[in-house]
Amino acid sequence: MHDSLLKPAKRIALLYILVSGLWILFSDQAVNMAFEDPFWRNRAQTVKGWLFVLVTGLLLYGLVLRSLKRLRTVALEDPLTHLPNRQAFEAELNERCRHANQYFCTSILDVDHFQDLNDEHGHAEGDDLLLALRRSLDRFLDEDWYIARLGGDEFGLLSPAKLDKKTARETLDQLQRELTRTSDHPSLSKHTLCTGTSFHPSDGGTARDLMRHADMALFHAKTHGRDQHAVFNEDLKFRLMERLALTKDLKQACDDLSFELVYQPQWNMERDLWIGAEVLIRWHHPKRGYVSPAEFIPLAEEQGLISVITEFVLTRALEEMRQAGIGHLQLPRLSINLSRKALLDQHLMQRLFDRARSKPEQRPALILEITETAAMENLQATLAAMEAWRQQGIAFSMDDFGTGYSSLAMLKQLPLSELKIDRSFIQDIPQDRNDEVITQTILAMARVLSLDVVAEGVETADQAAFLTQFGCATMQGYYFAKPMPIGELKALLEKDNATAQPYR
Known part of the structure; x- marks a missing residue:
């Protein structure tokens, strides 16, 4: 300057x-x-x-x-793309808002997982992608559209004032579907976009309101699967406010470590004993009651809280095992879920490893579970992290197997010791022939790769019999035992494993 x-x-x-x-x-x-x-x-x-x-x-x-x-x-002016910058965009938006009866839309668009591209390939590759996106926007939108770069990977769009709401929405929907897919730039064609849109004057009469509501719509798109175009509405605003309140409460819960653990035992049909247990986290909100992990775990990953939760689960589980006197002889294995972000956090993994190797002979062997979708999201980074920890004695299991898109070639690269068949393939056995074939195929793949298999969500004797027939020895689900606190787990394990009966 x-x-x-x-x-x-x-x-x-x-x-x-x-x-x-x-x-x-x-x-x-x-x-x-x-x-x-x-x-x-x-x-x-x-x-x-x-x-x-x-x-x-x-x-x-x-x-x-x-x-x-x-x-x-x-x-x-933005120095990279030579488009108007955020200041110019807001000035243009303010000018348009002076005409109270003028109809136009405000959209914010950004690239999904752009930070990953910068981290893996460098900022030069990221800049090339942004320039390619700028060229694609120029080709797709006519000159009456106002296009600006707001910063980072965010672009702002203002529709022509003469464009009606229906046409503007259809144009943006088509933009969402085709912009990256029709690009001749290799980096851009591999990425997806999210777009959030608000309309003047129905969604706000000021630049501040329109930007805020477009940003809410963008956030909604990103938290509901990405690669989407979301349009602001009052229901979306209400849900976002609820989410923000839940986020605040979750941060407080992480500060207070106000979570609980339960354990779902795993039964081995060949040996007729409890061979392991999966650790599950529970959060009882003071006003909302029970909050599903499917709701707060993704939120924790988003907010950078997953490391706190992961460390709490492992530390508390080992402490509860020690206090209950449950050792390797009573329970050979203990499975703990691990997110991809936690896996790639070297400092967190080192702390987990230090705890895991403390007196290992006095506790069950740890198995860290990572979902198939998370493992495939960035295969090379995941593979490097898993291999580094496998060499230090950490065993890995692939959770929810069959729900993602991994091939046998990709699967054999990962240093796994176990596959867990997702409950969605088990619940309709034996009525659904397709689920039977998929389950048999997974079991055959596991045998080829010399991997142990655990079937999740087993709830009936027919399901257990089918799995046993095709070579799955270890199962978990309500047919055998519900998730339970450490005291109940201890009482269950104190029975003679040789005579233990499945839960009814």
């Missing part, structure tokens, strides 16, 4: 000195040559002086105005 001001100032000063010097040098000579009479010569000198003031004043005005225009351009 200092250089951008210094250069115009130097140019103005040098030009002023040049014009002034030439004026002084030649104007006196011209007056002396033109007037011999002292009276008229004095009058001419006075006029010359006023002309000097006028000319230099006009000169300075022109130079300063030109410099200010250049500075204004710099201040209102």
Whole structure:
């Protein structure tokens, strides 16, 4: 910024000195040559002086105005894409909002997982993607649309005032579907976008309200599967306010560690004993009651709280096992869920490892479960992290197997010791032939890869019999045992495993 001001100032000063010097040098000579009479010569000198003031004043005005225009351009233009920046976008939006009856939409668009691209390939690759996106927007939208880069990977769009609400929405829906898919740039074609839109004047009469509501719609799109275009409405606003309140309460719960653990035992059909247990977290909200992990765990990942929760689960589980006197002989294995973000957090994993290797002979062996979808999201980074921890003795299980898109080639790269068949394939056995075939295929894959298998969600004797017939020995579900507090788990394990009966 200092250089951008210094250069115009130097140019103005040098030009002023040049014009002034030439004026002084030649104007006196011209007056002396033109007037011999002292009276008229004095009058001419006075006029010359006023002309000097006028000319230099006009000169300075022109130079300063030109410099200010250049500075204004710099201040209102994004240096990478040469689009208007956030300040210019908000100024344009404010101007449009002065016309109360004017109909137009405000949209905020950004690239899904853009930060991952920067982290993995560098900011130069990210800049190339943003430039490709800018070109694609220019091709897709006509010149009446106002396009700006708001910062980072966010772009702002203002529809033409003449465009009706239905047409604007259809255009943005089509933009959402086709923008990246029709791009000839390799990086952009591999990514998806999210867009949030608000309409003037129905969704707000000020720039602040329209931007805030478009941002709410964008947030809704990102938290409901991504690759979506969401349009603001009051119901969306209510749900977002609820989510913000839940986020605040979750942060407080993480500060207070006000969670509980339950354990769902795993039964081995071949050995007729409890061979392990999965640790499950529970959150009883003081006003909402029980909050499902399916609701608050993704929220914790979003808000950067998942490390706190993961560390709490492992630490509390090991402590409860120690206090209950449950060791390796009573319960050989203990499974704990692990998010991808936690897996890639080296400091967290080191703390977990330090706790896991403390007196390992006195506790069940730990198995960390990561979902198939999370593992496939960034295979190379996941593979590197899992391999590093496997070499230090950590065992991994793939949870919810069959619900993602992993191939056998990808699966064999991961350092796994176990697969868990998702309950969605078990619940309709034996009525659903497709689920039977999928389950048999998973069991066959596991045998080829020499992996143990645990079937989740087993609730009937028919399901257990089918799984046993096709080689699945270990199962968990309500047919065998419900999730239970540590005291009930201890009581269950104190029975003779050889004579333990499945839960009815």
